[in-house]
């Protein structure tokens with residue numbers, strides 16, 4: 293654990309976690325607000341999100357102590373117990389992510405991945421561009437090299453539904469951060485900027 297002598301705070305989040313987190317936030321909300329007004333920007337932000345999520349998954353295996361999945365992914369019973377304790381106002385304090393936060397992180401990463409994938413399929417169908425161009429074609433159309441015929445309307449709907457699921461998850465995520473910060477009298481948002489938490 294990284295606790296310098298005579299320090300009143302402790303390093304919890306490395307710079308990869310912090311920069312990756314705020315880039316995901318900026319990327320998601322930029323694409324949400326701008327939609328596909330500037331298609332090339334929308335697509336490149338989408339690719340960047342995929343790269344950040346993939347790197348985060350790798351970092352979850354080889355990264356620093358509290359970045360690793362092993363540090364914060366707990367069994368469903370531990371999560372249920374934690375949530376029960378949270379409602380009773382006596383949830384245990386965790387230096388890294390708490391068990392409920394751990395599940396939320398997996399959901400956020402999975403939903404971001406699904407959202408980006410649906411966007412890539414749609415880009416191939418609508419613009420015949422992107423990594424799946426030529427591989428995916430509109431159902432009913434012929435294509436020599438195509439290996440998958442997909443329904444454009446279905447993928448449009450899927451992309452939109454996933455945006456809203458993502459938004460719902462983000463709202464719950466931020467509520468969780470606020471509740472946990474109040475319960476344990478610590479500023480989790482500040483910690484996501486500085487990387488440090490007060491020593492208890």
Ligand code: HEM
Nearest residue numbers: 309313316317320388389390393397400462469480481484
């Ligand atoms: C698109 C929006 C967002 C996404 C995709 C997202 C995703 C994530 C992810 C993946 C983590 C885990 C960090 C890691 O270990 O890599 C996390 C943690 C965190 N996020 Fe977000 N987040 C979003 C929005 C926000 C917003 C708006 C805030 C604050 C206002 C916020 C505050 C935090 C905090 C404080 C943590 C650390 C929680 C803890 O201490 O356990 N997030 N977020």
